[in-house]
Amino acid sequence: MTVSSASPARRHAAALHGWLLLLPAAVMLAAFTHYPALATFWHSLHTTARGNRAAEYIGFEHYQDMLADPIFHLALKNNLLYALGTIVPSVALAIVMALWVNGRIAGRGALRLAYFTPTMLPMIAVANIWLFFYTPDYGLLDQLRGLAGLPARNWLGSPDSALWAVMTVAVWKEAGFFMIFYLAALQQVSPELREAATLEGASRWQYFWQVLFPLLMPTTLFVLINATINAFRLVDHLFVMTRGGPDNASTLLLYYIYEIGFRFWDQGYAAALTMVLLALLAVVALVKFLWLERRIHYQ
């Protein structure tokens, strides 16, 4: 079976070349992904070195502190709510947008552009724009409410609306990005399916749920995985809009890690918090592996 070219000497040369080619990337990956992931765990078991006091081993004390830390609980709860509240609307909107701009609609190109443009803006810029949008009295949102005779509202300043206001911004930024994946998938769908469904007397609703939606399933899974990772990874807008406030009402896990690690310089506790984030991402990875890899495999 194997061709004669696989002589031992050649095989060795190929192995050597392979490893040499891989080496630079392997070193960088090990240094900035694998090592820090492991070091996070190690450092989470130690106190933070301060001044001339070296870090000392404290076992799982940070994790016990975490269980008793109300801000951590809030950050975790907020983050789960944030994930749910941004993923579902942005995926639903992405599908609707894709259906619209895939059909024959007036000004289709301009419409695609309108939906997609927020994706290209830095999250920091987006946050600035929306900050002004939300400004009490002065901002556009309150001006529109004023026209309807509604009183001014401090959207970002009150604990019961801050998180929702921040979530809206994430949906605005992400829906258009997910739209292009659905659009690409819709363009693969044969128009005959629709004709067949119409002949069978299926309503549009039935056609969507029974024909189109199952066909879009691989795209949906791909988008869901990405959206979930983003929900835990992208917290830039908090820095401008709420700083996690008021009273931590809009804080998210990574933002809290930043505050503990770089504002209070408690890197030991920040490492323990990072472990929680890594565990959450590992769950996403596992779901992806079990669910997605069965259809699309890396070969």
Add this chain to the structure above:
Amino acid sequence: MSSLALAPAFDSRFDRILNTVAAWTLGLLWLLPLAYAAWTAFHPSEYSARFELFAPLTLDNFRTAWEAAPFPRYLLNTTLLVTTILAGQLLLCTLAAYAFARFSFPGRDIAFALVLVQLMIMPDVLIVENYRSIHRLGLVDTIGAIALPYMASAFGIFLLRQTFKTIPRELEDAARIEGCGVLGVLWRVYIPLARPTYLAYALVSVSHHWNNFLWPLVVTNTVDTRPLTVGLAVFAGTDQGIDWAVISAATLLSSAPLLIAFLLFQRQFVQGFLRAGIR
């Protein structure tokens, strides 16, 4: 018969109008925050919250922003940053992808699985430990420090490996007969044929790092290294005295380069994201 044929036609026409109206309502809603930012940026600040059709247009806000903060320097830093990252990524990912696609060596599959770990655990969430490493290397507050964690990109390796695998081996054999070595084959055969993938990857990488904020915020602390995103956040956050018109102008200013590039090369960008997304 005719009524049967007519009914759906009427229905679909009514339907199309309804859909068009709904789609455009959402479209305008989507543009509203951006349009509002543009309004404030191009009008004197007394019109920031007053909408009059004939309010005087001005570029003063842009001039004020440009002079009030070192935006030219930030722009230079960002440009340096995205080129450094892209150059490093192209080099490292090409070599690694070539190894995975065309060489068999012991431990290859494990190594590949370890590479894919980075798709889930991105450098963005490892800021605490990576800061520790960068600090120990004495690289805090350098552009290199911002770039280092992103150099070996699992995503780039994966994407290029897929592309290299589709290239027929006969081409490689032919090049070998012509006397090309390992790197010669890579340079003459694989890289030229993977050009569309390189373009797609480059666009995705540049737009990602142009907009990246958290890690640069952590490792930079002077004007000489701060990218635009961090500079903008510092500018808008420093004191409440700066007026909205100027902040809006600064915001548009820092988003403009990428946005203009996108408007000019829309198709390539969208193709890039799609190609990068389909795994």
